[in-house]
Amino acid sequence: MCRNERRFCRCGRNSASLQFRDNILFPEILLSLFCPQCQDMTIWDETAMLRDCGWILEYDIPGAQALLNQRGVKGTATPEFLFDEGYLTWQGLAPGDLEVNAELHRQLAPLIEQDLARYLQALKSEWVKHAAELKATGWRKAQAT
Numbered sequence: 001m002c003r004n005e006r007r008f009c010r011c012g013r014n015s016a017s018l019q020f021r022d023n024i025l026f027p028e029i030l031l032s033l034f035c036p037q038c039q040d041m042t043i044w045d046e047t048a049m050l051r052d053c054g055w056i057l058e059y060d061i062p063g064a065q066a067l068l069n070q071r072g073v074k075g076t077a078t079p080e081f082l083f084d085e086g087y088l089t090w091q092g093l094a095p096g097d098l099e100v101n102a103e104l105h106r107q108l109a110p111l112i113e114q115d116l117a118r119y120l121q122a123l124k125s126e127w128v129k130h131a132a133e134l135k136a137t138g139w140r141k142a143q144a145t
Protein backbone atom coordinates (compact mmCIF):
# COMPACT_ATOMS: atom_id res chain seq x y z
CA MET A 1 0.00 0.00 0.00
CA CYS A 2 1.22 3.44 -0.90
CA ARG A 3 -0.22 6.53 0.63
CA ASN A 4 -1.04 9.42 -1.65
CA GLU A 5 -1.29 13.02 -0.70
CA ARG A 6 -1.80 16.38 -2.37
CA ARG A 7 0.54 19.15 -1.39
CA PHE A 8 0.49 22.84 -2.27
CA CYS A 9 3.69 24.65 -3.10
CA ARG A 10 5.01 27.53 -1.04
CA CYS A 11 3.22 30.25 -3.04
CA GLY A 12 0.00 28.23 -3.13
CA ARG A 13 -0.58 28.64 -6.87
CA ASN A 14 0.19 25.04 -7.73
CA SER A 15 -0.01 21.62 -6.15
CA ALA A 16 1.39 18.18 -6.65
CA SER A 17 0.16 14.67 -5.93
CA LEU A 18 2.74 12.75 -3.96
CA GLN A 19 3.38 9.06 -3.49
CA PHE A 20 4.90 7.40 -0.44
CA ARG A 21 6.24 3.95 -1.22
CA ASP A 22 5.37 1.40 1.48
CA ASN A 23 4.24 4.28 3.74
CA ILE A 24 7.70 4.52 5.23
CA LEU A 25 7.98 8.28 5.01
CA PHE A 26 5.16 10.67 5.78
CA PRO A 27 4.16 14.09 4.43
CA GLU A 28 6.10 16.06 7.07
CA ILE A 29 9.36 14.68 5.64
CA LEU A 30 8.77 16.96 2.68
CA LEU A 31 9.70 20.23 4.34
CA SER A 32 8.76 22.41 1.42
CA LEU A 33 7.57 22.23 -2.13
CA PHE A 34 8.29 24.96 -4.65
CA CYS A 35 6.67 25.27 -8.07
CA PRO A 36 8.32 26.98 -11.05
CA GLN A 37 6.69 30.25 -9.97
CA CYS A 38 8.02 30.19 -6.40
CA GLN A 39 11.33 28.32 -6.75
CA ASP A 40 13.11 31.66 -6.22
CA MET A 41 11.75 31.78 -2.67
CA THR A 42 14.36 29.30 -1.49
CA ILE A 43 18.11 28.95 -1.46
CA TRP A 44 19.28 25.90 -3.34
CA ASP A 45 20.74 23.17 -1.14
CA GLU A 46 21.74 20.05 -3.04
CA THR A 47 22.07 18.00 0.15
CA ALA A 48 18.35 18.32 0.89
CA MET A 49 16.70 19.30 -2.37
CA LEU A 50 15.82 17.82 -5.70
CA ARG A 51 14.96 19.86 -8.77
CA ASP A 52 12.60 18.58 -11.46
CA CYS A 53 11.55 20.81 -14.35
CA GLY A 54 11.43 23.95 -12.24
CA TRP A 55 9.86 22.30 -9.18
CA ILE A 56 11.91 21.85 -6.01
CA LEU A 57 11.28 19.27 -3.33
CA GLU A 58 12.98 19.94 0.00
CA TYR A 59 13.39 16.90 2.26
CA ASP A 60 14.08 16.39 5.95
CA ILE A 61 17.06 14.12 5.22
CA PRO A 62 17.94 13.14 8.84
CA GLY A 63 14.28 12.36 9.51
CA ALA A 64 14.02 10.30 6.34
CA GLN A 65 17.19 8.40 7.18
CA ALA A 66 15.89 7.54 10.66
CA LEU A 67 12.62 6.22 9.22
CA LEU A 68 14.39 4.16 6.55
CA ASN A 69 16.70 2.67 9.19
CA GLN A 70 13.76 1.88 11.44
CA ARG A 71 12.07 -0.06 8.63
CA GLY A 72 15.26 -1.84 7.60
CA VAL A 73 15.61 -0.13 4.24
CA LYS A 74 19.21 -0.21 3.13
CA GLY A 75 20.42 2.96 1.52
CA THR A 76 21.59 6.43 2.27
CA ALA A 77 18.83 8.99 2.34
CA THR A 78 19.60 11.54 -0.32
CA PRO A 79 17.04 13.59 -2.24
CA GLU A 80 17.77 11.46 -5.32
CA PHE A 81 17.34 8.19 -3.43
CA LEU A 82 14.03 9.25 -1.83
CA PHE A 83 12.69 10.50 -5.15
CA ASP A 84 13.96 7.82 -7.53
CA GLU A 85 13.13 4.88 -5.25
CA GLY A 86 9.61 6.21 -4.79
CA TYR A 87 9.70 6.80 -1.04
CA LEU A 88 8.54 10.39 -1.49
CA THR A 89 7.99 11.35 -5.07
CA TRP A 90 5.40 12.47 -7.62
CA GLN A 91 2.32 10.35 -7.97
CA GLY A 92 2.74 9.38 -11.61
CA LEU A 93 5.55 11.00 -13.55
CA ALA A 94 4.95 14.69 -12.88
CA PRO A 95 3.06 16.84 -10.32
CA GLY A 96 -0.22 17.00 -12.27
CA ASP A 97 -0.41 13.41 -13.44
CA LEU A 98 -3.30 12.38 -11.22
CA GLU A 99 -5.47 15.00 -12.92
CA VAL A 100 -4.17 14.14 -16.38
CA ASN A 101 -5.09 10.52 -15.78
CA ALA A 102 -8.54 11.37 -14.42
CA GLU A 103 -9.20 13.68 -17.37
CA LEU A 104 -8.13 10.98 -19.81
CA HIS A 105 -10.55 8.50 -18.23
CA ARG A 106 -13.32 11.09 -18.35
CA GLN A 107 -12.74 11.91 -22.01
CA LEU A 108 -12.60 8.31 -23.11
CA ALA A 109 -15.45 7.08 -20.87
CA PRO A 110 -18.06 7.16 -23.69
CA LEU A 111 -16.02 4.45 -25.42
CA ILE A 112 -16.60 1.97 -22.59
CA GLU A 113 -20.16 1.27 -23.71
CA GLN A 114 -19.28 1.16 -27.39
CA ASP A 115 -16.09 -0.83 -27.42
CA LEU A 116 -14.28 -1.83 -24.25
CA ALA A 117 -11.20 -3.16 -26.04
CA ARG A 118 -10.86 0.10 -27.94
CA TYR A 119 -11.30 2.05 -24.71
CA LEU A 120 -8.47 0.16 -23.01
CA GLN A 121 -6.28 0.48 -26.07
CA ALA A 122 -6.95 4.24 -26.28
CA LEU A 123 -6.22 4.70 -22.57
CA LYS A 124 -2.92 2.94 -22.99
CA SER A 125 -1.83 4.74 -26.14
CA GLU A 126 -2.84 8.18 -24.83
CA TRP A 127 -0.88 7.55 -21.65
CA VAL A 128 2.18 6.41 -23.60
CA LYS A 129 1.92 9.62 -25.63
CA HIS A 130 1.67 11.68 -22.45
CA ALA A 131 4.69 9.93 -20.91
CA ALA A 132 6.71 10.54 -24.07
CA GLU A 133 5.87 14.26 -23.89
CA LEU A 134 6.98 14.40 -20.26
CA LYS A 135 10.17 12.60 -21.16
CA ALA A 136 10.89 15.08 -23.94
CA THR A 137 10.27 17.96 -21.54
CA GLY A 138 12.85 16.50 -19.17
CA TRP A 139 10.80 15.25 -16.19
CA ARG A 140 13.00 13.05 -14.06
CA LYS A 141 10.67 10.09 -13.52
CA ALA A 142 9.71 10.07 -17.20
CA GLN A 143 13.36 9.58 -18.14
CA ALA A 144 13.21 6.11 -16.60
CA THR A 145 10.21 5.03 -18.71
Ligand SMILES: [Zn+2]
Pocket: 009, 010, 011, 012, 013, 014, 034, 035, 036, 037, 038, 039
Ligand atom coordinates in the same frame (compact mmCIF):
# COMPACT_ATOMS: atom_id res chain seq x y z
ZN1 LIG B 1 4.45 27.97 -6.11
